[in-house]
């Protein structure tokens with residue numbers, strides 16, 4: 047295990063490739079070897095000091111850059127989450143871009159409403175487009191998680207494109223309807239975005255051809271080009287975990303703009319220990335998603351990785367007193383549940399909520415989890 051002591055970049059000799067470590071983050075040494083870390087493929091990885099240089103030996107670690115130098119080398123990306131101030135997916139993307147050296151601004155646009163999210167006002171659209179004009183990002187990525195607020199996404203997309211910004215749509219909706227999404231965007235990224243979004247930056251910088259960016263849907267002349275999908279990330283631990291805190295986060299809501307991560311002030315911390323659902327209920331889009339993706343659909347993070355994230359959350363969030371796991375169905379793998387419960391009780395010790403499915407409820411797993419602090423089980 048390697049722990050980065052400060053935020054640092056390192057250039058790998060030969061290819062001019064860069065790696066970034068965020069302060070305090072831990073990396074299993076094996077994740078730094080070529081091939082094991084998906085981001086390696088974009089010829090950027092992250093390193094600091096001797097121990098890490100040793101770990102990345104196969105890539106021959108070279109010069110270390112200061113943050114300032116590195117910032118002048120890499121561009122900026124703005125990501126917009128709609129009606130969701132926790133936005134796990136977007137926070138994962140922020141991490142992936144930062145690890146690849148890009149600067150990221152994350153905008154939480156409008157607050158959550160589960161039935162009737164209010165449309166953006168003219169003032170809110172103006173605040174957003176002003177910020178984008180000032181920041182001059184490579185592109186603005188819109189996270190379209192649901193069909194519930196497509197009208198709002200379209201309004202934002204049109205406004206930004208009128209201002210000549212490049213707009214990229216990603217998330218569950220564009221994954222299922224890429225052609226429709228492309229009518230309103232310059233690019234669409236289907237599926238998991240961590241690798242593809244970094245590759246898109248590289249393509250926009252002229253370092254990669256668009257045809258080489260996995261998951262990308264784009265126009266070439268009058269044709270819609272749909273690049274093939276990468277297999278789902280099997281080992282979720284290599285993706286690190288969603289970012290928490292930071293001054294790069296902005297909220298636009300109720301005609302106002304405010305700085306700082308709203309999640310840090312929250313009473314509950316939201317995360318997921320897995321991705322994917324084992325079921326295929328007929329009314330649910332999991333059926334379609336399973337058809338689209340290749341590779342193992344349900345994937346579970348290691349217990350240590352989850353605990354490490356929660357310890358970081360405890361450090362950075364001063365007021366939270368419970369944890370909400372948004373796994374579509376919380377794991378009932380007994381070995382995992384036993385290890386999780388033992389470590390969770392000892393190191394985290396807060397009440398937590400999970401989602402479950404009536405057909406999959408396992409009494410033994412539930413009683414172990416209750417012992418660790420589980421106090422509410424909900425389903426859709």
Ligand code: B12
Nearest residue numbers: 129132133134135160187189191192193216217238239372
């Ligand atoms: C957890 C969850 C929630 C949580 C979110 C908690 C949080 N902190 O974010 C809560 C309960 C709040 C929630 C609310 C809603 N949800 Co929900 N939710 C999910 C669930 C189970 C997992 C989402 C998640 O976190 N996945 C893990 C992350 C890592 O993946 P991700 O979000 O997809 O992001 C990745 C990619 O999509 C992509 N990506 C995402 N954004 C972008 C942006 C760009 C630019 C790029 C390039 C890529 C990209 O890269 C990310 C990293 O790999 C999904 C089911 C699913 N299979 O997706 C449903 C799901 C997305 N939700 C759904 C719905 C309907 C809703 C609500 C509308 C329900 C309601 N009426 O309130 C709201 C809308 C919330 C919102 N503002 O978008 C539906 C959407 C169906 C549809 N066709 O529209 C889904 C698919 C559930 C289902 N099976 O039907 N949800």
Ligand code: SF4
Nearest residue numbers: 323325326327330332
């Ligand atoms: S259990 Fe939930 S997420 Fe899984 S297929 Fe059924 S409705 Fe969809």
